[in-house]
Amino acid sequence: MNDEKLVRLLKHKPSKGLSTAIDIYGGLVKTIAIRIIGYENQSDVEECVSDVFVELWKSIDNYNRDKGILKNYIISIARNVSINTYRRKVVKHEVLPLEENDMEIDFDIDNEVSKSINKGIINETLNDLQQPDKDIFIRRYYLFESIKEISQSLNISTKMVENKLYRGKDKLKTALISKGIII
Known part of the structure; x- marks a missing residue:
């Protein structure tokens, strides 16, 4: 259908x-x-x-x-x-009961801002990937599919999936470094 x-x-x-x-x-x-x-x-x-x-x-x-x-x-x-x-x-x-002296919240605003910026860069880089590279990357790192499952569903070799994942990670690393994020 x-x-x-x-x-x-x-x-x-x-x-x-x-x-x-x-x-x-x-x-x-x-x-x-x-x-x-x-x-x-x-x-x-x-x-x-x-x-x-x-x-x-x-x-x-x-x-x-x-x-x-x-x-x-x-x-x-x-x-x-x-x-x-x-x-x-x-x-x-x-969820645990809080004691009165546990009410102090330790919130690292710099860390949260960094996470947000990194997420934006990752999404931008993923959107720049061509198909099936983008699909492979999402299936592997967001849906946690195995390389074998991805290769079977896309009808390509496991070696090709591994190569596309390697290149995708390399592009992501380059994008992060070019935006000033130290890896």
Whole structure:
């Protein structure tokens, strides 16, 4: 089924559209959720997968096929929902009662500004990469796919994936150094 038909189903026949989307992309979404949330949290993974498809249904009007294929749109939703689920669970389990003398907050504004600047440079450099280099970089370092998985899904050799990752990291390093960031 092509992207246009699936988008129409999601808009006009949501139950059939969601069922079809789950059939096509359910495995991919679950893989992303497991990699971010962890294997040991199966109930959280299942809840996350459900949340991804609900979010897809809610935000289908925001999908723009000129910006990319539906699969990548679903991957970005899955990644964001999985990260939010993971953060919610980590924060929930790590909340400790505060003592009165623990109320002082140690916040390093320089570090936060540096992180923000670095993130901008990384995003800019990623956007400058050509396909499939950009896709390979995102799959490896944002979706945590193995080199073998990437090579199989893109139908290219593992050596080519490794070379493209090496060149991508080299471009990123050069961009960071040229912007004044010491590595």
